[in-house]
Amino acid sequence: MVALASMSQPVGTLIVGGGIAGCALAYYLAQEGETDVLLVEADELGSGSTGGSFGGVRQQFSTPLEIELSRRGLDFWRTAERVFDSPVPWHENGYLFMSGNADIVAKLAEAAKLQRSMGLTDVDVLDVEQIKELTPWVGTDGLLGATYTPHDGKVTPTDGVHALAKAARGRGVRIREHWDLKSLERSGSGWRVTGPEVVDAGRVVLCTGYWSSDLLRAFGLELTIHPVPLYAAITEPALAGQLVPLTIDLDTGLLIACVRRRSSMCASPSTWWRTSTLAATDILTSVRSRMGSG
Numbered sequence: 001m002v003a004l005a006s007m008s009q010p011v012g013t014l015i016v017g018g019g020i021a022g023c024a025l026a027y028y029l030a031q032e033g034e035t036d037v038l039l040v041e042a043d044e045l046g047s048g049s050t051g052g053s054f055g056g057v058r059q060q061f062s063t064p065l066e067i068e069l070s071r072r073g074l075d076f077w078r079t080a081e082r083v084f085d086s087p088v089p090w091h092e093n094g095y096l097f098m099s100g101n102a103d104i105v106a107k108l109a110e111a112a113k114l115q116r117s118m119g120l121t122d123v124d125v126l127d128v129e130q131i132k133e134l135t136p137w138v139g140t141d142g143l144l145g146a147t148y149t150p151h152d153g154k155v156t157p158t159d160g161v162h163a164l165a166k167a168a169r170g171r172g173v174r175i176r177e178h179w180d181l182k183s184l185e186r187s188g189s190g191w192r193v194t195g196p197e198v199v200d201a202g203r204v205v206l207c208t209g210y211w212s213s214d215l216l217r218a219f220g221l222e223l224t225i226h227p228v229p230l231y232a233a234i235t236e237p238a239l240a241g242q243l244v245p246l247t248i249d250l251d252t253g254l255l256i257a258c259v260r261r262r263s264s265m266c267a268s269p270s271t272w273w274r275t276s277t278l279a280a281t282d283i284l285t286s287v288r289s290r291m292g293s294g
């Protein structure tokens with residue numbers, strides 16, 4: 001134990017997890033003057049939950065805290081390429097939420113009112129005829145209404161990861177990939193973290209997504225976070241020349257978005273327990289009901 005202690009590395013702040021949350025925290029801590037930050041990632045930067053994200057960036061939330069966070073998120077992604085001098089393309093395709101459930105449509109309208117009251121005024125509440133006018137390719141059978149935010153958009157999340165990581169390194173943050181955390185335990189007023197080496201950290205921040213449950217269970221914390229697989233289908237080029245906002249049918253969970261001049265369909269999380277064959281059937285059924293023309 002004495003030999004092990006003598007080989008440990010002291011660190012002010014250890015950040016575990018190299019996704020968008022971990023890299024953002026590392027950068028902003030350094031920007032605020034933190035000088036001793038180490039970020040470790042078990043695999044490669046952006047290879048976990050961030051890499052699997054669909055990359056939608058929207059204001060359409062229903063609580064003040066979520067809306068404020070979304071406002072800041074929109075500002076970040078719209079300006080990231082300029083601020084960080086890194087390739088972070090912003091695709092402003094808009095966001096369209098739609099439903100045939102009267103209660104859901106009412107809640108969408110209520111959320112839109114709250115967004116406007118907080119300064120995010122670019123949100124439209126649409127009836128069925130307005131949905132047809134905006135997106136003629138959408139099959140509107142059974143729909144009652146929608147909300148549309150034309151200035152929301154889509155990004156590639158790993159672009160943001162690499163921009164933040166580059167900027168963090170420029171401010172002195174050390175980043176180590178393929179650093180698999182083996183144990184985390186209290187050590188005096190700080191923490192002893194064991195991986196490929198031993199680190200004694202003044203504080204540890206876990207930015208580990210759904211892996212956090214396993215890491216924190218040893219401390220008596222049982223987080224109700226579980227992985228939910230999603231199934232996606234990439235089509236041939238479709239809907240050329242038409243507006244294709246990131247479209248979500250809240251009744252089926254179907255998500256439709258442009259991906260490099262193509263359209264991508266993603267099934268609802270409610271299919272997580274099914275086989276991939278059944279999930280594919282669900283996608284096709286939902287697509288047939290919602291792709292009206294084009």
